Amino acid sequence: MSRPHDPPRGFFPFGNPFRMLSPKSSALSPWLHSLLNSFELLLAERFKKLIPKNKDDILTLSWMKLAMESLCETHNNVNTLITDLQLPVSDWEEKWVDVYLDISVKLLDLCNAFSSELTRLNQGDLYLKCVLHSLQSDSGEKYLQARSSLDCWRQHVNASNARIETCRSVLDCLAKSLSLPKVKNSAKGKVLMRAFYGVKVQTVYICSVFTAAWSDSTNDLFDLHVSEKPLWAKVFTDMQSVVNGEIRDLLSSGRRSTILKEVESVDASVEKLYPMIQDGVGIVEVETFKDYVMVLRMQAEKLSQGLDQLLEEVDSFFKMTLSGRDVLLCNLRSSDSLSGFVGEDLD
Template identity: 50%
Template sequence: MSRPQEPHRPFFSFGNPLRMILPKGSHLSPRLISLLKSFEESLAGKLKSLIPGGGEDVISLLWMQQAIVSLSQIHIETKELITALEFPASDWDEKWIDVYLDNSVRLLDICTSISSEITRINQANLFLSCAVHYLEGEEKQIMQACSSLNGWRQHMNSQNPRLERCFEKLNTLTESLNLPKIKNSAKGKVLMQALYGVRMVTIFICSVFAVAFSGSVGNLKELEVLETCLWADAYVDLQGFINREMRNIYSSGAATALKDLEAIHASVEKLHPIIQDGVNPIGADVLPHETSGLAKMADRLSKGLDGLAKEVDGFFQIVLTGRDALLCNLRIGSNNASPSQENNAEQPTLR
């Protein structure tokens, strides 16, 4: 995919994190450079893998599963990087601990909101299963099938308050990119730059999920990225591609950007007129085909949603265990400190 000749680069509305991530006076050893390079190259590779081969793949449940799996792997690799840095949580700056804990709570809330939307769509899918059941028997129950299709429409047109609140949390996470300053530190420099990449990717993918489910295309994120990061080009490519495709989808009048749901919307709109006033001879000829098509799509939707729900739950657990591990390490560090050390110690700083 080719990038625009002059890509739009908005200013840092939340402050320029470059000065905070790259403090003067901290020099990286070859080992630290290698660790950071390996982490950022892996991050770039995952971003590149999420650029679909064509517009028809944006946004599908399969793509969303791949995105959340990649996000889970990125968070796991972040834990591995912290371990490799030999940089215990007890050495983190107090401000950074506060930011991490606050953001992890918001991220857990976002996961819960996305899971609630998956559950809501699965519940709506039950109406389709009922409609298919009423139309597949020898004695078709047309009125009941119409009622089930109307139930699908009403359920899908309802709002999910939890999903709407996702955007507030995503905006707060975006504002937190204006990172607290850190003292000169080689290991701190590596950690801050790695976490910056993790947060940027997390915010973008979660915003794509929220927009795809809600249709609130105006809430798509257009985040500026530091060009010095090895994953910058891959991030700009992915963000630009996904945002353009989603805007094109919604501007065309589609009910949803989610490919799997849009196909079902189209099938329901085709099937409903055939049965709403009774099935005439012409309708009777096409009804088996349309019913069979809807049954297959409803089954694919159910399996896709179940797969996505599993991956979202897995990501939730990764974020939760990371938060618990930090709190546990902090408690252990506090218990190991002697009273004299606690009284004389300065505020913990990154080093």
């Protein structure tokens, strides 16, 4: 559990809020080099894991879950780094506190948008359950009921989400300060600012991939040009090239439904079943029809489980960001109370 003096969870745009906390020299000691290298090598490994051996794994729900887990791990790592560097939040300048709170609001907005889309997609599972239930019935109306449910599923899964449409403007705001900062007078500040740079690159990029996946638009996919200095720079560029290339190929292929792979699999099964349901199943088609129904059931279960698991990861990131705000505000309140107490004592 967080304590009032714990550092906040999150990241700042770039500048040096620590220049009054350290000696004028900004040369990195072996200890600081070790801290920075460890952080950047871990981040490089996370980017490497997001390069799948098979391109078909990109934009599966399991890949998206891995990406969100990776993001949570990096934000946790920067918390540890802040603690190791011993840069108390109570000494940060007021303007950086305001900026932190503004950025955390934007991250919460993104999480809310992603959660709303995952919940919306998962609600479509009800239509698929109705289809499968109807097809198990002996009722003469079972095909009519199943066809109606499939029509509802198609409309539902292809509907747009207004909250996803707002994500691009939020990401644009976060990306405006996306540059490697120059810190002259604080070695610790230099380490932390470079770590923040990596956190922000990862956050903006992964959130842009999620937004593009749900908006079906390459306009929401970022091509980030990063500094060559960080140890993760090359592997990030390689990962971005592979992932963006696959997403653009998917979006240009003219798919009927979203480019999410599990949704696409369900949609393919629906396409096979729909004409059979509409025209009736002939005697020679009975076994084929049963196979299609069984495949649809398995794919629907996989989709629902994947959406639930990804929603849990997005919720974890939301809670992490919200907790960071609480820690920061609690820290500041404690600092203000201490200042007031000391002031009264001096009077």
